[in-house]
Amino acid sequence: MATVYGVNRTKIEAGNQADMPDPEENGSGVRWVYDYYVAASINSTSPIYLGLKLPVGARIVDWKIDHEALASAALKGKFGTAASDACFMAYADIYAVAIKSFEGNGVSQSLGKEISSGDDQTLVITLSGASAGTGTIKVAVAYTAMGG
DSSP states (O other): OOOOOOHHHHHHHHTOGGGOOOGGGSSOOEEEEEEEEEEEEEOTTOEEEESSOOOTTOEEEEEEEEEOOOOSSOEEEEEEESSSTTSSEEEEEOSSSEEEEHHHHOOTTOTTOBOOTTSOOOEEEEEEESSOEEEEEEEEEEEEOTTO
16 A cells, blocks of 8 residues: 655655745634625625635635525525635525535635735625525635734
């Protein structure tokens, strides 16, 4: 049986101090951005900007959206940053009560996504559908940042 190592474990095994894993990827603290919005017949094309801007260098490790029944007809939402509005979740139904998460609704490769200097780091949910949405939408994003 072969012994295999992940990328960061390989760097640790090699022992080259100049090539050690980034501290933000190993042993740093997790930080959260949390916000909510109470929609009152919000237009289905209106973006909802939430929370503090993510810092440059933030690496996304989890996210969740918790929402009430927002509409009686099909209403969809996508979630990301202002620079890439579906980088965490592509359009998904949000008209019925549910909790969306990275595990169930995440876009491929969104785990570990690093926020770069060219990004607008503002979190945004964009709605789409025939009806306006009414109800509470809560968002939490967990990330690591250099220096923990």
